[in-house]
């Protein structure tokens with residue numbers, strides 16, 4: 001086996017960890033479009049956002065000028081418990097694929113939440129505590145974000161109310177119990193505890209819920225309960241900012257061994273891990289200092305970048321949140337019930353949407369059976385059981401490595417391995433039993449969904 005002089009795992013020392021987050025928007029020539037007030041269609045002001053988000057997070061959300069935000073010491077100390085995360089050279093996968101490509105993955109699954117989401121959860125909880133709040137509310141789908149936030153809230157002694165999509169609440173009891181272990185209050189959504197939940201239940205009795213609906217409930221509770229604010233685990237600029245720690249560490253680890261990537265790949269749900277991973281690389285690409293192929297990978301059953309439309313849309317089903325300009329499938333879009341691999345949000349971070357529209361980034365969509373096949377192939381040689389979400393990136397990394405085998409090119413591929421899949425075994429079971437299929441929405445279905453987009457002039 002080729003091993004070169006690069007270790008299997010490149011770790012940074014604590015003193016080599018990034019001390020500031022990087023805000024890519026500061027260096028973008030075309031800035032992402034601002035959030036709009038859903039009633040007036042005017043850009044949201046800090047005053048309008050203040051009842052929803054913590055003050056410091058509002059400032060981060062609206063700031064497209066400041067490039068670096070120092071990481072507060074309390075957050076940095078928490079990071080040190082599970083960071084830096086390793087950048088792993090996939091020697092075994094390369095050998096298995098017989099590819100001349102060099103493959104690296106940044107592994108974010110080494111913490112109890114099992115994913116990169118803790119990077120932003122701890123930051124958001126910190127700012128809530130700093131403001132003297134009592135607690136925060138949020139939504140969670142399969143539960144990764146809710147778990148990360150519960151951990152962060154228990155660390156800072158904050159109350160945490162989680163609205164969990166009902167189908168997951170019922171079918172995924174393990175993550176729910178992890179959240180309760182960390183002291184969170186978990187409610188299946190839609191619920192009778194909010195006006196919007198009651199309305200949705202009246203209109204769609206028996207609904208199993210959606211992320212967009214859980215967001216509406218969590219926002220309603222935050223804005224009507226004194227001492228509470230709402231927090232979100234993806235999509236927002238502030239979340240991409242916190243997740244830049246992934247890319248900055250990757251950049252530092254690569255520099256240590258003088259490695260220059262050719263292709264950078266990440267899975268994209270709301271866009272936070274990808275936005276974080278690519279941040280410093282995209283900075284250099286925008287400044288003309290380097291050139292990389294950057295690839296977003298999404299599920300064929302929820303293809304917001306590859307088949308969505310670039311327009312202002314609601315971030316939630318209840319249409320109470322600000323409007324964001326993004327690649328979207330329409331806020332009412334719900335992926336087919338057999339879709340097992342996460343990444344089911346109808347839209348995409350406005351930053352990534354703008355970069356994609358500017359052709360600085362590519363996107364591909366992949367069917368879920370191919371994603372699970374790639375996951376299994378990876379698990380069997382690299383020893384890590386990947387999350388289905390992360391496996392979207394694995395699938396395309398393998399495809400690119402196979403292309404290198406065919407052309408003989410020794411490309412360097414870096415991808416984000418966002419988390420572990422221990423709580424996704426029902427999905428793996430479906431795959432193993434041949435009960436998983438690849439439902440892909442028709443153009444007609446998507447057109448119907450686009451018709452519900454708000455009209456903005």
Ligand SMILES: *Cc1c(COP(=O)(O)O)cnc(C)c1O
Pocket residue numbers: 114115116117144145233234235267268269270271272273274342343387389390418419420
């Ligand atoms: C939530 C999650 C994702 C997708 O979210 P992004 O905001 O697009 O990064 C990907 N992988 C894992 C393991 C997750 O938990």
